[in-house]
Amino acid sequence: MTLPINDLKRHNAPLDAELRAAIGRVLERGYYVLGPENKAFEQEFAAYLGAPDAVGVGNGTDALELALRAAGAGPGREVITVANAGMYASTAIRAAGARPVYVDVQADSLLMDPSLLAAAITPTTAAIVVTHLYGRMADVEQIVPLAHQHGIPVIEDCAQAHGARRHGRAAGTWGDLAAFSFYPTKNLGALGDGGLVTGQDTERLARVRQLRQYGWAAQKYECREAGGRNSRLDEIQAAVLRVKLPHLDAWNQRRRDIVSRYREGLQDIGWQLPPAPAEDDVAHLCVVRPLQREMVRSVLQAHQIGSDVHYPIPDHLQPAYAGEARPALPVTEAAAREILSLPCFPEMSDDEVATVIQACRIAAQKESTT
Numbered sequence: 001m002t003l004p005i006n007d008l009k010r011h012n013a014p015l016d017a018e019l020r021a022a023i024g025r026v027l028e029r030g031y032y033v034l035g036p037e038n039k040a041f042e043q044e045f046a047a048y049l050g051a052p053d054a055v056g057v058g059n060g061t062d063a064l065e066l067a068l069r070a071a072g073a074g075p076g077r078e079v080i081t082v083a084n085a086g087m088y089a090s091t092a093i094r095a096a097g098a099r100p101v102y103v104d105v106q107a108d109s110l111l112m113d114p115s116l117l118a119a120a121i122t123p124t125t126a127a128i129v130v131t132h133l134y135g136r137m138a139d140v141e142q143i144v145p146l147a148h149q150h151g152i153p154v155i156e157d158c159a160q161a162h163g164a165r166r167h168g169r170a171a172g173t174w175g176d177l178a179a180f181s182f183y184p185t186k187n188l189g190a191l192g193d194g195g196l197v198t199g200q201d202t203e204r205l206a207r208v209r210q211l212r213q214y215g216w217a218a219q220k221y222e223c224r225e226a227g228g229r230n231s232r233l234d235e236i237q238a239a240v241l242r243v244k245l246p247h248l249d250a251w252n253q254r255r256r257d258i259v260s261r262y263r264e265g266l267q268d269i270g271w272q273l274p275p276a277p278a279e280d281d282v283a284h285l286c287v288v289r290p291l292q293r294e295m296v297r298s299v300l301q302a303h304q305i306g307s308d309v310h311y312p313i314p315d316h317l318q319p320a321y322a323g324e325a326r327p328a329l330p331v332t333e334a335a336a337r338e339i340l341s342l343p344c345f346p347e348m349s350d351d352e353v354a355t356v357i358q359a360c361r362i363a364a365q366k367e368s369t370t
């Protein structure tokens with residue numbers, strides 16, 4: 001593939017010397033897990049978001065699971081979320097011992113439909129996981145107050161929304177808790193796995209801090225918090241993330257520019273395009289809806305252009321859980337059949353974006369004749 005959907009080598013190459021220096025610093029210090037780099041990154045990322053505190057953990061799914069445990073999710077409890085976000089929240093909900101309850105998404109944004117939320121709340125609802133999918137913020141202004149009217153905490157899944165803001169307020173600072181992933185392909189990515197929990201609820205964040213390390217309190221070897229695990233951010237990844245964080249806003253701006261170019265170049269071909277990206281959208285993925293997805297994919301492939309589907313199988317239709325009752329989620333199911341992700345990463349040149357647009361236009365031409 002001449003142009004892949006994402007190119008991490010190109011992304012990290014300009015920072016090569018700085019990254020090597022940061023990794024070297026960790027190697028020399030001789031302190032490799034939960035040390036000064038982790039502490040500094042927690043503080044720097046919390047300050048970047050405008051959050052009161054942050055807790056580095058092993059990955060984004062662990063961040064969700066530990067946040068869920070701190071929110072009281074467990075056996076006999078339900079957690080409301082969406083089914084179009086790649087199984088991450090569902091995996092965490094099940095790992096915490098709770099049961100996922102799905103609501104459908106809005107057809108244009110593919111984000112949680114707030115109008116369906118009230119009907120999904122029951123006396124056993126422990127939490128709501130609201131996913132800011134593709135870099136776009138869900139409607140936290142409706143969802144959070146509604147959840148709080150019922151006394152239910154909201155956990156924001158920010159794994160695709162690092163740096164997204166609404167009215168200047170960052171994704172991850174609207175709900176009670178929030179989970180981030182630093183998987184290498186994310187808008188802020190490590191050179192391996194990494195994750196973080198933040199939020200407004202400092203009491204629950206303190207519980208997450210204990211849960212990430214066996215339930216230990218300040219005193220090690222003393223287990224204060226039941227349900228603890230081992231899920232820590234290592235020093236090398238924290239040092240790498242500290243090098244990359246200062247570039248995040250510029251990368252996000254370039255991603256928005258790329259999506260704007262796609263919108264301009266594809267506006268007249270009859271595909272559903274992503275909304276014009278505003279401040280609340282960090283364009284993690286550029287997801288379009290062609291008329292004949294598989295044909296379009298093969299045209300792109302013939303032009304040496306990568307594409308992908310995020311995500312092809314909704315959570316409630318996953319084969320591993322075929323024995324469970326399946327809710328009807330028509331918008332989610334239709335989207336899964338039609339959506340297509342185009343290459344979108346900050347290092348893409350304008351020429352490369354134009355090449356993808358050209359190939360999409362050729363495919364759309366073919367769509368109209370077959």
Ligand SMILES: *Cc1c(COP(=O)(O)O)cnc(C)c1O
Pocket residue numbers: 059060061062085086088089131133157159160181182183193194195
């Ligand atoms: C990547 C991702 C996660 C999980 O992060 P990992 O670090 O891979 O565990 C969770 N939620 C969403 C929406 C993601 O995209």
